[in-house]
Amino acid sequence: SEFNEPFRPQYHFTPPSNWMNDPNGMVYWEGEYHLFYQYHPDGNTWGPMHWGHAISEDLVHWEHQPIALFPDEHGTIFSGSAVADVDNTSGLGTTENPPLVAIFTYHDAEGEKAGRDDFQTQGIAFSTDKGRTWSKYEGNPVLESPGIKDFRDPKVAWIDGQWIMSLAVKDRISFYSSDNLIDWKHESDFAPDWAAYGGVWECPDLFPLKTPEGEEKWILFVSINPGGPQGGSATQYFIGDFDGKNFTTETTEVKWLDWGADNYAGVTWSNVPESDGRRLFIGWMSNWQYAQEVPTEVWRSAMTIPRSLDLFRDGEGYSVASKPVKELGKLRSETQSISGQEASLNHELVELEFAVTDEDFRIEFQNEENERLILEKTGEFVVLDRGLSGITSFNADFTNTQTAPLGNIQVKNLRVFLDRSSVEVFINDGELALTALIFPNSPYSKIQMQGLGSGKAHYLKSIW
Numbered sequence: 001s002e003f004n005e006p007f008r009p010q011y012h013f014t015p016p017s018n019w020m021n022d023p024n025g026m027v028y029w030e031g032e033y034h035l036f037y038q039y040h041p042d043g044n045t046w047g048p049m050h051w052g053h054a055i056s057e058d059l060v061h062w063e064h065q066p067i068a069l070f071p072d073e074h075g076t077i078f079s080g081s082a083v084a085d086v087d088n089t090s091g092l093g094t095t096e097n098p099p100l101v102a103i104f105t106y107h108d109a110e111g112e113k114a115g116r117d118d119f120q121t122q123g124i125a126f127s128t129d130k131g132r133t134w135s136k137y138e139g140n141p142v143l144e145s146p147g148i149k150d151f152r153d154p155k156v157a158w159i160d161g162q163w164i165m166s167l168a169v170k171d172r173i174s175f176y177s178s179d180n181l182i183d184w185k186h187e188s189d190f191a192p193d194w195a196a197y198g199g200v201w202e203c204p205d206l207f208p209l210k211t212p213e214g215e216e217k218w219i220l221f222v223s224i225n226p227g228g229p230q231g232g233s234a235t236q237y238f239i240g241d242f243d244g245k246n247f248t249t250e251t252t253e254v255k256w257l258d259w260g261a262d263n264y265a266g267v268t269w270s271n272v273p274e275s276d277g278r279r280l281f282i283g284w285m286s287n288w289q290y291a292q293e294v295p296t297e298v299w300r301s302a303m304t305i306p307r308s309l310d311l312f313r314d315g316e317g318y319s320v321a322s323k324p325v326k327e328l329g330k331l332r333s334e335t336q337s338i339s340g341q342e343a344s345l346n347h348e349l350v351e352l353e354f355a356v357t358d359e360d361f362r363i364e365f366q367n368e369e370n371e372r373l374i375l376e377k378t379g380e381f382v383v384l385d386r387g388l389s390g391i392t393s394f395n396a397d398f399t400n401t402q403t404a405p406l407g408n409i410q411v412k413n414l415r416v417f418l419d420r421s422s423v424e425v426f427i428n429d430g431e432l433a434l435t436a437l438i439f440p441n442s443p444y445s446k447i448q449m450q451g452l453g454s455g456k457a458h459y460l461k462s463i464w
């Protein structure tokens, strides 16, 4: 593939062909960011899952790798994580050449068909050649099912001298501990009554972030499907403390990582050097409501742009901001200044930056087909309307207007990333983010603006 088909993202990660969903196994090791993903190599809709694989040195340019994990006698390979076992606690490498270890869910479709309820278990695999080839552990599965159908998506981290696994178990997150990534002990469950339970809990992630004052907090991500704020899939999160066994939350209302319809199952990279200091994130840029129907054939689905996560003061408490990683700056080619109420866009790949001057703003993207995408702030809300943005007929849920409450956020600036089939909006460096798919029949070539100060359009280069 030339990576140049209609709607093929030009600076977002996509598989060369066929179906992709969740990002998996993200780990940094010896100068390389690994990205694995839920992959169906034999079709452009969901099917028997494998782990596809890609490697990047800069989070922006990706090199596709052979499939890393294939189904085996225990099942197909659902979502999970990867860690650098630097002390060789698993014994699967050596201390001189420590292994990368992937921890994933086995989904035994035969068992499911037979009516059993213990068909999801956890297995591990390892690599001692910088992630190029992977071997399954002979003693798999390492964690059997207690007889709960939804028992999946292990995210493992080294926390205070032990491995901690966060696992999505139907309507709660279970935490397990281990010394060696092989023997796991159940420690606790987390499921506050007031959380969002519109759908099954999936793809957790547990990690620390510092407040602007330097205090450490623990963050727990939980993706849910359905039940997101725009319908279908979305990621809620909790802020609190983890004491090695229990997660306790100080938040008392549901928080959403992204208010757009298309950022799901995202988690963060493990083993990023402390000298870097960032918590790096990527999400699946789609929604189970229509993911399998979007108008692409050769491949289906892309990842969001990578983001770095920070805590910011939000009224009495804190919230998580997600801002585009600085490495994306490499993609900028020409920059055009924008002022007034109208401007033409001379390139389909563009990053816009605006100062917001008025109380409310409105920006409308238009193409020659008279298709239009509207982003506005009216009072307490930011609204993204893709109802007339291009091809929308493949699913009725796709045209819903996306509304995000600003809460305590005072809008100061706006960044918008447009690719061939997506828009990503960041208010105040990611204090509010909205990610959405779009399928315009030709690039937006004009913008009309109200309430915005001076701005810039950075034209971006393709990564392929």
Ligand code: FRU
Residues within 6 Å of the ligand: 021, 022, 038, 049, 078, 079, 105, 152, 153, 202, 203, 265
């Ligand atoms: C989330 C999810 C995970 C599961 C995977 C299967 O999108 O449903 O819970 O492991 O996709 O592909």
